[in-house]
Amino acid sequence: MGPSAKGGAFVNWESILIASIGPVLVIVGLIYQEYRKRKNAREANDATLQAQREPTWNELVTENRNLRTDLGDMEARFDKKMDALEWKMDRKITAFENVFRDIFNQWPADHEPPVFNSEDLTELLDNNIPWKNRVRPIPGLA
């Protein structure tokens, strides 16, 4: 190990080995640099693609506005249906109430069943009332 006793530019393999450490490290740095360049570019590309996949603020706002419109229409339809249902229920309850009132007002009726308004019976047709055919004669029509 060490320079020649004769002096001069004597080069042995050990000195070459030590002298080559620097260039080797620089080459390793170059390789690592290329590796990081590709890795960083890949990661940046992935991040860009991910950002493109996610909706933008304007898209979110438009979607929200459309959803609100759809929900508003749906609510209006349900309100309309509920109103119709309530109206039908009111009519049925009123008819039922009239029938009961007729029964109690005409009780006792000399062993005759009571008579009812035809509108009330029409309203309650699906309730299968046994005396549904006993209709009060409408004044003037008889």
Next chain:
Amino acid sequence: MFRKIKQWHKDPLVIPRWLLTVKYFSFAILGLLGFLGGLPTLDLLTFEGYTSGWSILLIAFSLWGAWHSTSEAGEQKEKWGAVAVFALLFTWAVAAIIRSIAEGDVGRISGAYSVLVISMLPGVRAWDLLRKAEHS
């Protein structure tokens, strides 16, 4: 605990830029001293003229690093200065370790180790800059 270690591992340390420039100038002075006075370890273990070349390269790359370390825009150029200075110092450190082992002189190990530690200064900077490499 693991979270603390992870935080410690990733927690960045911000230092003023002038320290970076002063560091490169210090390595340039080291190269100048080596050129003027020689470095016994490298003189002993390498061929003739290597130490002079080593010193000149250290001065050149240190000044290159110092010049480009003055602003963030020069980091991509400073990077190769840091890599070269690290490579030169690491060569010196390895040579010093080999000498201390070959001569069986335990007292030299601390000196060799101190060179290794000093080489970490440009080494860490080079590592950081290489990690931030971008396609131009």
